[in-house]
Amino acid sequence: MIVTIDGVAASGKSSVASGVARALGVPYVSSGLLYRAATLLGQQAALDLREVTGLISHLQAHALRLEPLSEGNRVWLGEQDLTGDLHSTQVDRDVSVVAAHPEVRAWVDEQLRALPAPFVAEGRDMGTNVFPQAAAKFYLTASPRVRAERRAHERPEDVAAIEAALVERDTLDTTQSAPAEDARVIDTGPLSLQGVIETILSTLPKK
Numbered sequence: 001m002i003v004t005i006d007g008v009a010a011s012g013k014s015s016v017a018s019g020v021a022r023a024l025g026v027p028y029v030s031s032g033l034l035y036r037a038a039t040l041l042g043q044q045a046a047l048d049l050r051e052v053t054g055l056i057s058h059l060q061a062h063a064l065r066l067e068p069l070s071e072g073n074r075v076w077l078g079e080q081d082l083t084g085d086l087h088s089t090q091v092d093r094d095v096s097v098v099a100a101h102p103e104v105r106a107w108v109d110e111q112l113r114a115l116p117a118p119f120v121a122e123g124r125d126m127g128t129n130v131f132p133q134a135a136a137k138f139y140l141t142a143s144p145r146v147r148a149e150r151r152a153h154e155r156p157e158d159v160a161a162i163e164a165a166l167v168e169r170d171t172l173d174t175t176q177s178a179p180a181e182d183a184r185v186i187d188t189g190p191l192s193l194q195g196v197i198e199t200i201l202s203t204l205p206k207k
């Protein structure tokens with residue numbers, strides 16, 4: 001079974017996906033980490049991230065591997081674990097430009113579709129584009145202020161700066177961020193993390 005959890009930035013996707021995956025005893029798959037890793041590699045090589053040709057050849061020459069685990073995903077470049085560098089403000093700033101390239105999206109999608117089910121996949125277009133056949137689909141939202149307050153525990157900037165950056169990224173991500181027609185939309189604002197996880201678990205089809 002594949003379950004998809006999409007949503008806007010910092011809406012709780014990875015925390016919720018991890019909780020749902022642990023309850024089901026399956027891994028979760030964080031698609032955003034591959035977009036973040038592509039961005040980091042491009043930044044480290046000082047590439048112009050608006051130019052897709054150079055970026056794609058660079059990605060093809062550096063085999064990145066997503067390791068989906070239920071506790072937390074990791075991204076490897078050979079033996080090097082890149083995960084700790086993927087959630088920086090610098091990567092946040094450029095990732096939507098990288099993710100807008102159809103060639104980069106195809107590079108990510110190919111890796112995701114090669115993963116063996118069952119799993120919980122989280123991102124923006126898991127239920128619409130990558131796994132339209134998923135057994136259950138969810139889409140998480142919350143107001144920009146609520147999301148910024150949550151993310152302020154994970155970034156050095158103040159809440160107002162984080163909120164402005166989240167809203168900008170939501171706008172840049174609009175194309176790939178629409179909920180699937182058959183997704184259940186959950187406003188996580190009034191709910192605890194455990195509350196969101198339980199809401200999802202209670203509506204999953206019985207095996």
Ligand SMILES: Nc1ncnc2c1ncn2[C@@H]1O[C@H](COP(=O)(O)OP(=O)(O)O)[C@@H](O)[C@H]1O
Nearest residue numbers: 009010011012013014015016150188191192193
């Ligand atoms: N419903 C919730 N209530 C309170 N905090 C939450 C909730 N959902 C997520 N969080 C917290 O918000 C932050 C961002 O969540 P995260 O799972 O990283 O979101 P995303 O993967 O959508 O960016 C984390 O610190 C997480 O613990």
Ligand SMILES: Nc1ccn([C@@H]2O[C@H](COP(=O)(O)OP(=O)(O)O)[C@@H](O)[C@H]2O)c(=O)n1
Nearest residue numbers: 009010031032033035095096099123124125
């Ligand atoms: N399925 C996906 C997942 C992420 N992304 C891109 O990758 C970026 C980072 O995704 P993420 O899920 O790690 O970001 P957060 O929502 O956790 O902040 C997003 O802002 C999108 O630009 C995407 O385009 N499609």
